[in-house]
Amino acid sequence: MHIVVCVKMVPDTTQVSIDPVTNTLIRDGVPFITNPYDTNAVEEAIRFKDKYGAFVTAVSMGPPNAESVLRKAVSIGTDRAILLSDRAFGGADTLATSTVLGLAIKKLNEEQPVDIVLCGKQTIDGDTAQVGPGIARRMNITQLTLVDEVVSVNTEKKTIRIRRKLENYHEIIEVKLPVMMTVEREINTPRYPTVPGRLHADDVRVEIWSNAQLKLDPATIGLPGSPTQVRRIFAPEREKGEIMMGEGPDRTKAVEACFAKLLDRDIVHV
Amino acid sequence: MERLIFLIVCLGAFAFFFKNIFRLVATICLGRAENRFDNLWSRCAGMFAYGFGQLRVIQKKFGYNHYLLFWGFMTLVLVNFEFLLKGIFPAFSLAFMGPLYYILMFAADIMSLVVLGCVVLAIARRLFFRPYFIDQTADAFLILCLVGSLMIAFFGMSACEYRLDELAAGTYMLVTRGVALFLRGSDTESLHASMRVFWWIHAIVLLFFMNYLPYSKHLHVLTAIPNCFFRSKHMVATVPRLQFKKGEEFGISKVVQFRWKDLLDFMSCTECGRCQEVCPASNTQKTLNPKKMVHQGKVNLFTNSKSVFANRPADMLAPAPKDAAMNVPLINGSDKSVSKKAIWDCTTCGACMQVCPVFIEHAPKIVQMRQHLVMEKAEFPEELIALFENSEQRSNPWGIAPSDRAKWAADLNVPLVTQGVQAEYLFYVGCAGAFDSRARQVTTALTKILNAAGVSWGILGNEEKCCGDSMRRLGNEYVFDKMAQANIEQLKKYGIKKIITYCPHCYTTLKNDYKQFGADFEVIHHSELISSLIAAGKINPSSDSAGRVVIHDSCYLGRYNNLYDQPRDVIKACSGGRAPAEMERCREKSFCCGAGGGRMWMEELDGKRIYLERTQEALRAAPDTIAVACPYCLTMYEDGVKDEKAADRVKVKDIAEIVASSIS
Amino acid sequence: MEQKPKKIKKPRGKARLIEGKCIACGARCQMSCPVDAIEMNAKEEPVVDTAKCIGCTKCVKACPADALEMFFTPEEQALLKELESQGAAAEPDEPEAESKQPAGGSESNIALWKGVWVFIEQFEGHAHDVSWELLGKGRVLADDLGVELAAFVLGDNVRHLAQEAFGYGADKAYSMESPVLKHYRTESYLRGTVELVNKYKPEILLMGATGLGRDLAGAVATDLKTGLTADCTQLDIDKKMRILEQTRPAFGGNIMATILTETRRPQMASVRPHVMPKPLFQQGRTGVLIEEPFALQEDDIAAKIIEIIKSSEGKSVNINAAKILVSGGRGMLSKENFAKLQELADLIGGVVSGSRCAFDEGWIEHARQVGQTGKTVHPKLYIACAISGAIQHLVGMQDSEYIIAINKDKNAPIFEVAHLGIVGDVFEIIPDLIEKIKQSGAKIVE
Known part of the structure; x- marks a missing residue:
């Protein structure tokens, strides 16, 4: 069994804040981390390795320092790490990103047939949830998004049965491999790397693939291959915290305000 | 004939004793290297203060009982030395010491009574007002009885000798003279016979006691003073720095991965329970009991050292090989292992180390076991x-x-x-x-x-x-x-x-x-x-x-x-x-x-x-x-x-x- | 002979980064630089090599955050001033050709793509509200463009939804029906959607950003090789360019970005439920229904649905997944008082949780504990009742979308993170709120 897991290096957006005076993004000291959703994808891949002896390849597209997120994946058990890094890949939107990732995984598939491609449900910086499906379409394999449980795997028949989490219900679906799955955070708890694992990861060679290897038409990747463009960026209006008195005569007003918020936030409707 | 038998028994007992001592030293040497030979003067000073001076022991009132027992023993060591040599060479006597000899015998006589009293008190404490942090063990009673009988035999023997007028320092041995009063009127023959019986009881109990020590918690009689000598100068809150090199094992999962002083710690525990009495975890019904942890370390060490020695001659004073196989795991698995729960219960507050009369260092041991769980196994409470x-x-x-x-x-x-x-x-x-x-x-x-x-x-x-x-x-x-x-x-x-x-x-x-x-x-x-x-x-x-x-x-x-x-x-x-x-x-x-x-x-x-x-x-x-x-x-x-x-x-x-x- | 004044070359300046404005968009400036004068540093911010920079301003234009500017040395500034006084600045130095990469596919015939389409998401014949909300927005967009608004629906026996779509403002409705389409599966819905889009060529395609919608949208956009903007909170038409302006939060909601799909069609966007208002249903409004056949058979679809589980009963509580949490702390005083919180939670579709103290006291089970040693939650709404907000609690809930805190102590740290803080007695406020909800007859928004 060969599993490819996609990981992305993202800025830790929970540490990003807006300067209230200049209204600009404060990114000072904001570190880059593995997209949290991807850590669940890596964990799930390693569970396939533990259970079925799968070979796990981690793939990332990003700048050279994205190597660090691949090393993290290696530290908990990933066998091979590939970084797709090229100036030509820069500025890509989700479509151009999935073009590059899709082709890279196709190349891996030629070396050793890929049974499962695993991605996080979405990234914390983009929140689009589009790259997973994009990869599936590029590779022309079945896509299963929002998987929150792998029910069973039949290694002989090469089928997998999983559960998908949708808003008000769950689906149990069975498909033949190969398949692309994006996973929910609830699917597992990522393991903590052991020190021998980390030391091993420090020494592992991360393969760098540039467009010289992938040979993609420059017009289909990076900025030129991205159909969406950012026109402008601005700070959102922020709801300021409001403190009100809720005692004595103010009580009714406070309760009214509270109820108004329930309506505002679409919790209840009348 | 009697002398020949005694000579053989005595030689056998000492051979066995020294073989055991050597094995204990070899066991301590299984641990990892660490320099505890620095600052020799202050180490000596500490040894006298805490080892001989029993400064920590007497911080609790009942510690004085131990203090007296200890000093009784110290006095009796010389007397018993004379006793054993005399058994082989009847002409031998410490009388050459002159007046000092009389003082020694006077003190030994008194101290024997004191020790007997302390033993009775100790037995009574264990029977009738046992503190919760002391476990009721047969081992403890056996030792106390042995000590008690040793004293009784001593008085029996010397009283007979006194009556027979064979006691050189008899005049100064007041207690013996008191006991001898009961023997008035006994004839020489029966006195002589009783003396021989007491003498043999004393000899056998003494030699047995000596050889029983390494098998009981009274091993501390041998290890406590060295342990005070090798104590850490400051309270130890830190663990040794590690080198993060590939191929190394991080933290401790085998008892022989401890440093040699840690192993000596395990052997020095008297199970006095003072650590348990002050431990915040033990005091609030958690799994951790520092006394038990040290005891588990000790039995784990003794069990596993056997297999290490089986694969390697025991007469080699060297650390255990890195790949030494352990029969019993150190962490979780049997009653000879420390439970994971206990390891995570510790607040590293150091109260146990502060009260330990023999300077056992508990917290660094626990932290190093945590190191293994975290760094090698990634096993820790999920929060x-x-x-x-x-x-x-x-x-x-x-x-x-x-x-x-x-x-x-x-x-x-x-x-x-x-x-x-x-x-x-x-x-x-x-x-x-x-x-x-x-x-x-x-x-x-x-x-x-x-x-x-x-x-x-x-x-x-x-x-x-x-x-x-x-x-x-x-x-x-x-x-x-x-x-x-x-x-x-x-x-x-x-x-x-x-x-x-x-x-x-x-x-x-x-x-x-x-x-x-x-x-x-x-x-x-x-x-x-x-x-x-x-x-x-x-x-x-x-x-x-x-x-x-x-x-x-x-x-x-x-x-x-x-x-x-x-x-x-x-x-x-x-x-x-x-x-x-x-x-x-x-x-x-x-x-x-x-x-x-x-x-x-x-x-x-x-x-x-x-x-x-x-x-x-x-x-x-x-x-x-x-x-x-x-x-x-x-x-x-x-x-x-x-x-x-x-x-x-x-x-x-x-x-x-x-x-x-x-x-x- | 009169000497001609020496022609002064107009200084073009060098690009430079404005501190603190870069958002690390992914090296758009570097991509745009024709002379490789920009390198990205470890923070993913550009470093301009002034020796190489030719002052072409391409990077300045490429930057979505206006984080790059042109910089002139004092000498250059002096020169510029001089030129200005000579009036030379009036004539452009070099007309900068607006370079747009010619992209393949649908670009050349953008004009052929017309109309606004909305995907009607349905489950067992019931449409998701977000579809109607999108029709409301779609109506505005279509009117701005002067084109038709169409709904399209896939499923088995779903024609009635097409009819319903007219009531919500659609001019046209396309329906594709087949037993194969009864339940959503990516493969079948993707094939159907792509077929419809390729045949009728709408310029805008909107979907709900639900689990289903996001699954389908990503696949469709990839097959159509077009742009897709997820989770938009605002949609407008730039009437001059006849283009859809898609505004969405990025960077974990810290910034808003307006995104365009200029060169490809359709322009695809997804919108989260309850972001757009639902239009009023107009009884009797009709439109044109176009039915399209669906060719695929069950055997052509790889994925098989084994089971659909609707109830979450029997499952252990999972406060991580809860959208609304009603949380109680030390000030709740007793287990009995938690019943009041449960009553409120039931009324608003929430789950009860609590602080470490509430667990310690045995008022809630450990699975419901929020905080450092409990769960970290990010619900839509977190109501903190009589929780003072020690740091161990705050780290578990401060990323909630909206926080209402009720506490007697006006200095309680919980008010530092609360969006709405009420200084008062929970035993008065909560019952009053329950009463208020009951009186108003408010229903939970599904």
């Missing part, structure tokens, strides 16, 4: 994963954005040493002081004091990082190692020489742990600084805002760093010269708040909450204010006071807050 990742990624335990670290100082105009401000002191705020809204009040209080006293100080602002205390105590040495190195590099970069901390955990980490990483800062706890500012008249607290104050000694300030008087001086100065009230357990005996050793970040599911136990104790002192000098203690007491529904009448305050509110 710690957030702490580990937050500490590594955001350099604070809560995972708050590092850019918020200096928020507390936003309106306070605090100088930043990172912006080139020259300051004498760096105030290392610490994570709690920077992020926790309650602890931030302490930070601002200290800011006020520093400014009022005209101290030249600054902070690192958002560049400050977590010191890594919790990571180290929880066994995440790899991440701690990185944090320590980065911190030291940064502090050196800004040319920091003197550091003020408010958190005792930062204090001990920067001061003691970082030494292993080449740091040499002058680290000052705010209690030290404030007390010296008051002494120098730089600040003049006007008295009384806190009412009746009861003080809590935090473990890492008191036990580990000996700062007991400074916080008291500070409170005294703020309460018109009145010393703060003390709890039942105070100073060296202070009871942990429950948050040390990384327990702050863990769920406490078993037994009574440690902080409640301690808060109730504090409330018994009827205070208006509970004074602390640690952000963890602050959190725990605040919870405790609320739980006890005492928040309306009792305030929990850091000493800096008490000072700040009493200066204008």
